[in-house]
Amino acid sequence: MDYQVNEKGYYGDFGGAYIPEMMYPNIEELRKRYLEIMEEPSFKAEFDQLMKDYVGRPSPLYLAKRLSERYGAKIFLKREDLNHTGAHKINNTIGQILLAKRLGKNRIIAETGAGQHGVATATVCALMGLECVVYMGEIDMARQAPNVARMKMMGAEVRPAVSGSKTLKDATNEAMRDWISNPVDTHYIIGSVVGPHPYPDMVARFQSIISAETKKQLLEQTGSENPDIVIACVGGGSNAMGMFYHYLNEEGVRLIAAEAAGKGVDSGESAATSVLGKEGVLHGSRTILMQTDDGQVVEPYSISAGLDYPGIGPQHAFLHKIGRAEYVSITDEEAMQAGLLLTRLEGIIPAIESAHALAQLEKMTFRGNEQVVVCLSGRGDKDLDNYMKYFGF
Structure with missing residues (x-):
């Protein structure tokens, strides 16, 4: 299966350039x-x-031991939060x-x-x-x-x-x-x-450095460049696409994308595009987006300012449609609790966006030997005010 864009700019049914003259x-x-x-x-x-001298790459691949103990799997964090400017x-x-x-x-x-x-x-x-x-x-x-x-x-x-x-x-x-x-x-x-x-x-090509590094780092640390599961949050989907990029053709690697369910998928205040969306055109490409029956864009909601986008990138729409990646919905509450948990267990404050990916771990059952890579797409400095208000610190 070819998961990359074709010469006309499409991933299966999605993509293209729907633009004004x-x-x-x-x-x-x-x-x-x-x-x-x-x-x-x-x-x-x-x-x-x-990338090396200014951004500070490669970003570390960190085996989060206390998080791993909690979930009964080897949880690795790809530390994009340590890049210059604090994100991917x-x-x-x-x-x-x-x-x-x-x-x-x-x-x-x-x-x-x-x-x-x-x-x-x-x-x-x-x-x-x-x-x-x-x-x-x-x-x-x-x-x-x-x-x-x-x-x-x-x-x-x-x-x-x-x-x-x-x-x-x-x-x-x-x-x-x-x-x-x-x-x-x-x-x-x-x-x-x-x-x-x-x-x-x-x-996606510029962000693919994330998975390229992860493969090398995982090989060094475990003897295998392929994890069992890769998890990343998705708004438009650039950190996830970078994290998935070099694993798309590795059919044994599960790819999981965490979207923002906001106050609940059916609450009317959500950004769970893959669940609520239909095929259409948004910002110049054919993709899946949240829209009314007559094609008007539905306003998305998330506590995270980076995930409240009413669509997903066309490559994500393609991966969702063919089932190569799983798209899951994480509520505000689940994400905030996951952010606090990582902070308390590992001393790392994640961006609320990244906390959506971490929250998926709580919903999974592991056998005990799985290797899981979570893309920690950004640091939580920018979100301290939101965390403080939410938890009453």
């Missing part, structure tokens, strides 16, 4: 050039050097900023939900001396204030999205409008495996 030149330029640029020796050398997002922004420079772009725009992608974009723009505008939902700006401050400190302009639910979907809409208005000098760094082709493939 005015966006076509930008997308077409990117489509024609991205693979060729990524294969250039100078690009690879610069990317690898920045920097892997993609480094790649895309190098791409943008080679395309002659001097202005960068981005969208962000939890703020981690916005921070990562502001970071690489400061590094390269490029103008940076980040669109962020007004509600997300309030609940992720430390990340807004970080972006501004690095010289980025943070523009609030005040329409719709005032969250990630609306920030994405605003960023796409900006790109249509500024096609010549601007590159849009999409933060997840969403959007029109080639973005889902391009972002």
